[in-house]
Amino acid sequence: MFKVTWHNLIARKVRLALSAFAIVLGVAFVAGSFIFTDALGGAFDGIVKGTTADVEVLPEGAGQADSFGTDARTIPAPLVEELRQLSEAEKVVGTDQVQGVFVISKEGELIGGNGPPGLAFNYNEMTAITGDPILTVADGELPSTRDQVALDVDTATKAGYDIGDEVTLVTPGDPPTMKAELTGLVRFGSEGGLVGATLTIFDDQVIKDLFFEGKDVYTNISLTAAEGVSQVQLRDAVKEVLPQGLEALTGDDFAADQQEIIGTILGFINTFLLVFAAVALIVGTFLIINTFSILVAQRSRELALLRAMGASKKQVNRAVLTEALVVSLVGSTVGLGMGYLLAIGLRALFGFIGLDLGAADMPVELRTVLLSYAVGVIVTLVAAYLPARRASRIAPVQAMRDDVALPETSLRRRFLVGAVMVAVGVALMVTGFAGSGGRGLLLIGLGMLSILIGVALMAPMLGRPIVQALGVVYRRLFGTVGNLATENTLRNPRRTAATSSALMIGLTLVALMSILGQSAKVSTDKAIEESLTAELIVSNATGQFFSTAYADSIRELDGVDSVTAFRQAGAKLANSQVFLQAVEPESLGSALQLPVDGGSLEAFDDQSVFVSSTRAKSSDLAVGDSVKLTFPAGPTEFDVAGIFPVGGAVAGDFLLTLEGLERSGIKPEDSLLFITKKPGADEAVVRSQIEEVLADNPTVTLKNQQEFADEQKDLINRVLYIIYALLGLAVIIAILGITNTLALSVIERTREVGLLRAIGVSRWQLRRMVGLESIAISVLGALLGVVMGIAFGIAMQRAIADQGIDVLSIPWLQLGIFVVLAALAGVLAALLPARRAAKLNVLEAITTE
Amino acid sequence: MFRSAPKPSHSTSSTVFGPGSGVAARALDVRKVYGEGDATVAALDGVSIDFAAGVFTAVMGPSGSGKSTLMHCMAALDTVSAGHVFIGDLELAGLGDKQLTKLRRDKIGFIFQAYNLVPTLTAQENIELPLSIAGRKPDRQWFDTVIDTVGLRDRLGHRPNQLSGGQQQRVACARALVTRPDVVFADEPTGNLDSAAGAEVLAFLRRSVDDHRQTVIMVTHDPVAASYTDRVVFLADGKVVDELRNPTAADVLEEMKVLSARSIAGTATGS
Incomplete structure (x- = not known):
């Protein structure tokens, strides 16, 4: 039996290479995430230990x-x-x-x-x-x-x-x-x-x-x-x-403390990356299940023949699983190597937002290796088990028949299971939104996953009308070739659905992020427009603090009416990290309009704080309460003087006075300056005066409201680009999945291709047919994904509306572009399979078994 | 295993070289060699033969005689090693893939032993396929004639898996004829059918020759199938060795016995 398995592996190099590819990409993502965070950790460890004495x-x-x-x-x-x-x-x-x-x-x-x-x-x-x-x-x-x-x-x-x-x-x-x-x-x-x-x-x-x-x-x-x-x-x-x-x-204690602090940050980065690794793996799992399903279906006759010759169900089962094991081991090994390359890519990507690793070592820890193999092997075996079980159910007598059909669960049952999963997912999301913190997020994530898998299960039925609608267009534009492509897409609804589902998951997340990003940008615009009264803003693009000397110099300038300095700091409230802003209460009013939910700005002094509405809710704080914030120098007590709503120009949990912050032992360094000019002063003149003050420091720059808003939005864009880049890998896996399915379908339909060629279908008509089928699959996935993304986007925006993203904005044009890009990706995915189909020798194709 | 069949009356009428009939397909000293060096095997070893238009011809011979190879080469599915193949006046040698595709689409009809139809298309769509891929509308009158001849009018909306083997083969015949090709090649068209379904298909091919002056070249090993034709060409060891006009099944069977005996003797004495 092992010999048979082995010969199968050798004989099906192409197909196995394709299925191994899915594993390679999934594993590469996991390995890359760990190698990259290990490299980060290693570099920071080096600094900590290198600067710590006994x-x-x-x-x-x-x-x-x-x-x-x-x-x-x-x-x-x-x-x-x-x-x-x-x-x-x-x-x-x-x-x-x-x-x-x-x-x-x-x-x-x-x-x-x-x-x-x-x-x-x-x-x-x-x-x-x-x-x-x-x-x-x-x-x-x-x-x-x-x-x-x-x-x-x-x-x-x-x-x-x-x-x-x-x-x-x-x-x-x-x-x-x-x-x-x-x-x-x-x-x-x-x-x-x-x-x-x-x-x-x-x-x-x-x-x-x-x-x-x-x-x-x-x-x-x-x-x-x-x-x-x-x-x-x-x-x-x-x-x-x-x-x-x-x-x-x-030294050991000190280093350990430092490493713990760094570890928290690195843990966050690792988790962030692993979320994408999980997305890649889920998409990869779809691909692997699909590939093995097709492979087993194509070999069902051969497997039935084995059964007819006396192989037991168990042996057939084992043969398929052994094959999967070998493929997964090879795939995981290559994936590990690719992960190393990916880590180098991540280093470049994170360098783009400022985490410059230089030429730090990329350590491949034993843990990374073991985890990569575990993930690759387990996912593949699970993915191969389902079709293997079906394959072993083939009755031996079926080997004699020309067309062996695998027993398949009915679409209706599948649809019902999917509907239940969607319902469970919705329930999880609702619970998650009601909850808070990590547990809430986890529930929301699980809910989304459940809905996505549910929709993927329902996709064979949901997708049919979409493909049929597309078929109307295809027939009108491409005649018979369009008809053939449509029918090919519909002939195996499960396969089409599974293939497009991978893309659906990727695009759901891309659409979700683009909606959240767009909403965040529009909300930022609105907040700045509504609350900012200062005409000019000095800020540091890199997020570093700057000398208070600038504020002093600018205050001296002729055309300047007021300068309001903002400072930032972090502190601990009970066990949670909180973000503080500090400002002079006297000049606050000239910089921005701070709407106050409760309390009054009159009572704002160095003994008091304003607290954001979300923090007031989560930490149960009300006006008049006393709150203890812990700084490196120790705890400082404040009275809650008022509550401000989130979403205005002031971010963070608490607003302190500058004196209040200094009283807590934080060195005076500014993070933002809001400047108003004197009435009648020429803005251009004032600008050039201020720019002269800032001239020698390229990091601190002057902006008007619009430029300031753009700078804020640029930050959102940077984060979005990184997320897109990471999700892009999942989309690439999905597109390779389409290539994979099409290639296997072409192999499966060799005789049909031969027949079409024999009766006069030209090479390019055949190519177009495969290409249109590919576009249909990718557009189906993209449409389902965008619709889901919009639904998730609206839900998420509603859920976090009180955290500053209070305007829902759906970037329709961008979403449309995603669908068009998906269609183009479909064209790319079809290139190789179409070429292969067109190149088939007509006579050999028509005489294949 | 001899299935007795009534001698078809039509084969007595001599339409073999009727007035105005030209040559639909022609092989001229065709050689087809497989392998290289010492391992060369000549599947066709200098075959010259004309297939007249409006004639139903069977090509027969023992396994390995080269009959399938001849058909593949004639039908532009395979290339020859030497010699010339003509469809009508057109020589196939030197034609590119585009021209060959056009030739197969417009001038040639195919009927294979099995797997003749695209499973995703209805019977009607399958029949119209050669025309629709060329972007042409079927000639309504001819289409109706073909449909009525194969007797499938009530089955046009069905998919292949809803049709019996015989019906599928009749759809394949209709598809092969719908373009009014210069020549129809049939490769063991009844090989997968029971005798009744096979007889229907053969009768249909016969009618298309008699009533519509189509040219049909059929490879078969079944003497009964051959008895439907006007002419049987016998191949052995890659050469044309004999032919019969207006054959009966018994004639064909007799000839086959002789050929296979000769072939066995040839093998025994060594060459």
């Missing part, structure tokens, strides 16, 4: 930095000398670390900045827990004066600077930009590179003067243990002498 002394709570916004607290420098007295410490160095120092290249472009941090610190001789020095001088000398800096080798290379050149820097201090001579190049200790981060090295005193108001302080102190002293022993020794408000952490 013991780190920090302001209390600073190690659990689950806030953004810079911790303003510091450590008095004399503590270093004190710690040097400890016999357990071999080396004690103080570090002043500053974030938001960016290098401007020779061409005036920002280096990095799109996400990865711009780090600056004083040169020091710290040794990391990896045993490597954090920095080594690669070339030149260390900076010693205020006008000198050193850069890491990669950054200098990217920016095109050589030693002796004048370097332009953007800083979060005052002045916000500076020029300095490049005296040397340093190499960062860890192997994984800096993950796109840039590194600027200042002299110890200079960094204090520039960023710490000249105070003799450090942001942290790193200690290296003496020979034979453990991290714990050293930490305990340090604790003895540590003043209030500071804490000592072992």
